[in-house]
Amino acid sequence: MADLSQARVLMLATDGFENDELFLPRQALLDAGAQVTLASIKTDPIQGEKAGEKADTITPDTTLDEIDTDDFDALVLPGGVGNPDKLRMEERAIEIVSEFMEDDKIVAAICHAPWLLIEADVVDGRQATSWPSIRTDLENAGADVVDEEVVIDGNLITSRKPDDIPAFNRAVIEALEKELVD
Template sequence: MVALSQARVLMLATDGFEQSELFDPREALLDAGAQVTLASLKPDPITGEKGGEKGESITPDLTVDAVDTADYDALVLPGGVGNPDKLRMNKRAVEIVREFFDADKVIAAICHAPWLLIEADVVDGKRATSWPSLRTDLANAGASVLDEEVVVDGKLITSRNPGDIPAFNRALIHCLELEMAVDA
């Protein structure tokens, strides 16, 4: 196993993120030694949701406008309905996704977060999964849609829902370990 102490991971979220889909991968990455930075649309604390109810808040480290994608090795996109829906309407947030894809970096998106992948036009020809209501959108954007807990296509990792988080985290950390080994 490669130490992830040199890995720099960007998480992108705003109000309405699914609480477990932000906090659980973040904790797994931190536990693995990665440096995790949270970017949002504004510098104020953002609030998650848990089971449709208001959840915990977290203060972003920076805004999307301050993100330099060259500073990071991977991008993690939590779901929740409102979170990716708001982010996909922000030009810079969509550009960040596209820049990670164009630089051939690890991108992990769970639940409704593939909306950002669709908006950034990065799923054509890729295998992916998502929350069921997004699967037609993924297919219309050119993805081969699967119903599996985690789908890894190169450096693109997607999962369906909070129940898939353990598999999502394992795939994310494994892909990041492979990336760090190549860069070492």
């Protein structure tokens, strides 16, 4: 297991996040020693969902407006339908995605989370995957869309669904290990 004690990871989420897509990557990163910060629109607890039903809640550590992307090495974006749909309407959330991409930092998005990448206009010419229902959106934004459990294109890591979480977590952790060595 890697020692990621120097890694600082930002996660963005709000109500409607897919439960496993937030909690499982977060736990894998914490288990690897990374410092994980969850930011949301407000610091009130946010509601997860699993198969369309309400699931667990979690209290964000901070708000989007308090985030300085220079303080982080990677950005992890959980899916769910409502979560990225709400976040892509938040100007600061889109700025955060853009800043990570401009700085060539790790950006990992799963399921419906690539909607944030589309909104930030950062997928043109990039290879990516997502939940099937937003693949046309990715294509229309200029992405080369493939159907694989995890797709790595430079600093961009994407996955399709909760079943892909083990491969997604491995890809994120390996990218962070490489980043910290370089």
